[in-house]
Amino acid sequence: MIARLLSHDLPxxxxxxxxxxxxxxxxxxxxxxFSGAKALNVAAKILIFIVLVASYDLLLGYTGIVxxxxxxxxxxxxxxxxxxxxxxxxxxxxxxTGALGAVALSLVLSxxxxxxxxxxxxxxxxxxTLAVASAFQTLASQLSExxxxxxGLSFKLPELLAPSFQLSDTPFLGASxxxxxxxxxxxxxCAALLFLAMLRIVNSPFGRVLxxxxxxxxxxxxxxxxxxxxxxxxxxxxxxxxxxAGCLLAIWLRYNGPDTSLSFEIMVDILLIVVIGGMGxxxxxxxxxxxxxxxQSYLQDLMALGANAVQSVPLLAAFLSPDRWLLWLGILFVLxxxxxxxxxxxKLRTWRQG
Amino acid sequence: MEQTTTLPQxxxxxxxxxxxxxxxxxxxxxxxxxxxxxxxxxxxxTLTAAGLxxxxxxxxxxxxxxxxxxxxxxxxxxxxxxIALGAFIAVSVLGAMPxxxxxxxLAQNLSAIGIAMVxxxxxxxxxxxxxxxxxxxxxxGQHLKQILITMGGMVIGEELIKVLWGxxxxxxxxxxxxxxxxxxxxxxxxxxxxxxxxxGLAVFAALVxxxxxxxxxxxxxAGVQDREMVESLGYRIRRLFIGVFIxxxxxxxxxxxxxxxxxxxxxxxxxxxxxxxxFIIIIIGGLGSTGGCFLGALLVGLxxxxxxxxxxxxxxxxxxLLMVAILxxxxxxLYPVTNR
Numbered sequence: 001m002i003a004r005l006l007s008h009d010l011p012x013x014x015x016x017x018x019x020x021x022x023x024x025x026x027x028x029x030x031x032x033x034f035s036g037a038k039a040l041n042v043a044a045k046i047l048i049f050i051v052l053v054a055s056y057d058l059l060l061g062y063t064g065i066v067x068x069x070x071x072x073x074x075x076x077x078x079x080x081x082x083x084x085x086x087x088x089x090x091x092x093x094x095x096x097t098g099a100l101g102a103v104a105l106s107l108v109l110s111x112x113x114x115x116x117x118x119x120x121x122x123x124x125x126x127x128x129t130l131a132v133a134s135a136f137q138t139l140a141s142q143l144s145e146x147x148x149x150x151x152g153l154s155f156k157l158p159e160l161l162a163p164s165f166q167l168s169d170t171p172f173l174g175a176s177x178x179x180x181x182x183x184x185x186x187x188x189x190c191a192a193l194l195f196l197a198m199l200r201i202v203n204s205p206f207g208r209v210l211x212x213x214x215x216x217x218x219x220x221x222x223x224x225x226x227x228x229x230x231x232x233x234x235x236x237x238x239x240x241x242x243x244x245a246g247c248l249l250a251i252w253l254r255y256n257g258p259d260t261s262l263s264f265e266i267m268v269d270i271l272l273i274v275v276i277g278g279m280g281x282x283x284x285x286x287x288x289x290x291x292x293x294x295x296q297s298y299l300q301d302l303m304a305l306g307a308n309a310v311q312s313v314p315l316l317a318a319f320l321s322p323d324r325w326l327l328w329l330g331i332l333f334v335l336x337x338x339x340x341x342x343x344x345x346x347k348l349r350t351w352r353q354g
Numbered sequence: 355m356e357q358t359t360t361l362p363q364x365x366x367x368x369x370x371x372x373x374x375x376x377x378x379x380x381x382x383x384x385x386x387x388x389x390x391x392x393x394x395x396x397x398x399x400t401l402t403a404a405g406l407x408x409x410x411x412x413x414x415x416x417x418x419x420x421x422x423x424x425x426x427x428x429x430x431x432x433x434x435x436x437i438a439l440g441a442f443i444a445v446s447v448l449g450a451m452p453x454x455x456x457x458x459x460l461a462q463n464l465s466a467i468g469i470a471m472v473x474x475x476x477x478x479x480x481x482x483x484x485x486x487x488x489x490x491x492x493x494x495g496q497h498l499k500q501i502l503i504t505m506g507g508m509v510i511g512e513e514l515i516k517v518l519w520g521x522x523x524x525x526x527x528x529x530x531x532x533x534x535x536x537x538x539x540x541x542x543x544x545x546x547x548x549x550x551x552x553x554g555l556a557v558f559a560a561l562v563x564x565x566x567x568x569x570x571x572x573x574x575x576a577g578v579q580d581r582e583m584v585e586s587l588g589y590r591i592r593r594l595f596i597g598v599f600i601x602x603x604x605x606x607x608x609x610x611x612x613x614x615x616x617x618x619x620x621x622x623x624x625x626x627x628x629x630x631x632x633f634i635i636i637i638i639g640g641l642g643s644t645g646g647c648f649l650g651a652l653l654v655g656l657x658x659x660x661x662x663x664x665x666x667x668x669x670x671x672x673x674x675l676l677m678v679a680i681l682x683x684x685x686x687x688l689y690p691v692t693n694r
Binding site: 060064066116117121122123124126127128130131132134135138139142264268271275315318319323324326327329330331333334337338341 | 507634
């Protein structure tokens with residue numbers, strides 16, 4: 001049963017299986033286990049990033065394509081929900097319209113970018129997507145009548161998901177059954193579904209072709225696969241999943257702006273998570289996203305403590321200031337490319353064998 | 355030594371490729387096409403001069419990247435860091451000599467900028483050396499990892515700049531004598547842009563001459579073609595290539611000074627911003643081609659100034675549109691480098 005659900009792509013390492021189980025159980029019961037709005041926020045963000053990073057891994061880890069336009073599709077999803085909800089008023093139909101519209105736009109855009117530039121070499125593609133993504137970001141902040149410009153859009157959700165909604169007045173096992181609770185489980189269910197779907201895709205014959213292209217596209221072409229078609233499909237799939245992750249983000253935050261979903265920093269975050277978690281393993285997205293977002297949310301507090309402790313040493317305090325946490329993650333990133341080229345998951349898998 | 359006329363000409367100096375003239379026509383074509391839209395000739399001259407000067411500056415910042423790629427096959431996504439470093443060094447150096455920058459004498463102003471440039475090139479060169487040793491050395495020949503690890507280097511570099519200079523925007527005013535414009539009839543040309551043209555042309559000429567006419571350039575090009583052969587002839591190609599990386603980084607530092615003075619302020623994120631622009635330029639020009647980079651930079655500079663005047667809303671996308679149009683015409687850029 002579990003093997004079928006995971007598309008027969010089992011963790012293949014006891015430690016990894018244990019870690020994954022802890023993460024999944026933690027996320028599944030987060031509203032009961034952790035109190036406070038911040039903890040639930042972090043858990044929801046982990047869920048959304050798992051989907052986002054897994055969709056990027058489909059592209060980078062499984063097909064070997066470096067794209068910098070992934071936040072563009074993430075942003076399209078978030079803006080889709082946000083724009084539809086502000087224009088049509090809160091409601092399920094506007095959520096659906098926004099999501100569908102966003103997916104349609106992403107489909108077309110990714111198809112155009114893919115067909116246009118996947119014929120060229122990897123480096124070209126990386127640079128072209130970087131340029132396109134930055135143009136899209138300026139576009140989003142310029143069209144302030146539609147996107148709210150730099151301020152972004154705040155909107156309301158259907159009543160069932162609104163924070164003021166109460167399922168019952170008495171808390172259930174320590175969790176208050178309000179709109180946030182329901183929204184969290186909506187996000188959880190969607191994220192789980194999307195993740196399993198992606199796992200299914202990469203373990204299908206189609207996914208094998210993608211891996212063949214990653215390993216040696218010349219040979220894949222020689223065997224008779226049209227690599228351009230497969231790359232474009234991989235690009236489109238990744239874009240659609242990223243768009244859906246964006247929709248979830250907008251639903252959770254009830255807000256979207258250029259910095260929340262489009263900024264280049266998120267693109268860097270995605271890269272960091274994929275590399276630290278392990279490229280070419282969907283489980284890497286789970287481990288990576290969890291570690292990264294926990295670090296992002298709590299490491300900064302820790303660093304603030306450290307910076308206070310060494311306040312008298314001028315330069316050291318500047319290094320430990322919470323705003324500089326990206327510096328340490330950057331170093332971690334470089335070190336992981338150096339020493340753990342296969343990421344946490346790859347390392348754990350070979351550790352058992354070796 | 356004078357050659358006798360009876361002997362046949364020796365083979366020309368190591369295969370200078372025949373120049374493809376067609377892309378060169380793009381620059382005047384773009385300028386002429388803009389004339390009817392702009393209307394007044396004076397404004398047109400102003401815009402064209404400004405565009406060419408901007409092109410020269412962006413050529414300097416992009417040249418190092420295309421040099422490193424063309425010769426070492428390394429795509430440095432962290433190139434922006436060297437540019438930002440150059441600009442911040444200029445802030446510190448020019449800030450340290452207010453007497454020279456505020457003086458009315460052009461000579462003093464120029465020497466202040468000259469010192470800033472040298473300092474920036476040295477700092478960027480040293481950083482480039484460290485970058486090559488620590489980050490790039492492990493990933494030669496692997497484009498995917500190059501992109502990832504240099505991206506990581508970029509993140510680290512940007513944060514280090516924030517540690518050293520603070521995260522805020524810092525003004526970088528032009529020295530007194532370089533402010534303002536020279537008027538030719540009703541066309542105004544900013545003085546700083548004239549200086550930029552001079553520096554840009556000098557860099558371009560130096561690059562072309564070194565690569566095509568010196569023994570050093572010959573060795574580098576031969577090393578690109580067949581590394582082992584050059585090594586077996588007794589040359590230390592590794593040192594040569596590290597030198598290329600340092601030179602490319604130093605050029606980025608120089609470009610950073612020019613770009614910082616052009617924008618008249620610097621922010622730590624400028625590296626990432628500039629990266630987008632230089633990628634567009636070297637894609638247009640053809641990866642690894644110095645001439646293509648020069649041409650691409652001029653086209654981008656001209657187009658940015660024309661559209662900035664005619665339709666500021668489109669200006670943001672004009673570069674992307676130009677890139678798309680050129681890639682539709684020549685998918686490998688204007689001057690594809692064939693040996694890759």
